[in-house]
Amino acid sequence: MENNLITEGKFKYIEIGEGRPIIVLHGLMGQLSNFDGVVNFFPEKGYKVVLPELPLYSLPIVKTKVSSFAKFVNEFIEFKGYKDVILLGNSLGGHIALSTLRAYPEHVAALVITGSSGLYENSMGGTYPRRHSYDYIKKKSEEVFYDPKVATKEVVDDVFATLNDRAKLIRTITIAKSAIRHNMTKDLPNMDVPVCIIWGKQDGVTPPEVAKDFHELLPDSDLFWIDQCGHAAMMEHPQEFNEILYQWLTDRDL
Secondary structure: HHHHOOOEOOOOEEEEEEOEEEEEEEOOOHHHHHHHHHHHHHHHEEEEEEEOOOOOOOOOOOHHHHHHHHHHHHHHHHHHOOOOOOEEEEEHHHHHHHHHHOOOOOOOOEEEEEEOOOOOOOOOHHOOOOOOOOHHHHHHHHOOOHHHHHHOOHHHHHHHHOOHHHHHHHHHHHHHHHHHOOOOOOHHOOOOOOOOOOEEEOOOOHHHHHHHHHHOOOEEEEEEEOOOOOOOOHHOOHHHHHHHHHHHHHOOOO
16 A cells, blocks of 8 residues: 555655545554555545555654644645545544644544544553563554454564664654643533544553543544454454444435
8 A cells, every 4th residue: 555655745645536535544653554444445435535644753852742743634634625524543643633623623524533542541551662672562562452463573563663763762752641641631522523433342552431431522422332352443343443434424424
């Protein structure tokens, strides 16, 4: 999928399909390939799927925070001239989607969050990983999923490489701290667009109580559970995730 990456100015992104834009926002340790299931499904259903690369490791350290990423997403939407977009975010990507909606609501028609931060979460199982221990990072990567086999060697290698790059490690820690500070409890009741919450019942990073809190605080939300599923539902159960989301979009006339 990365072969389809488009570069325009400061933006790098993948854009597939025609129709209402679904803008997909990846997480802190996430890759664009995490959303292959979404990319392969929704363009066939009449949607334009767009995956921008977030500048997690390229902004100045003082601007490496959730609000800056939300500003970047809004700038990308305006650069592309999109209207009435659907923001879909996993983990930190969900947090950025929520922050984008709060600060720039004029472009957002709906929100989809799965395993989102923004209230509280367990970072890599509760601790920052030891950089040089591949086995430790493999174990922690596996714990993100209900089925540890989803943490393929490619997934583990990507996390290991990120955490052993000093500049990226510093920004990873900075972003994690920013996410904790950027709690959205007071903001959520004011977000009155439709929100689809899709959550893994066995999510150990953002536990089920987080999904319930999002559902209670957001004024127009629907909550769906996927069983035998951890923190990244669109990776572990792509077919079920897509079916839930497509039915919700249909029911909401989006």
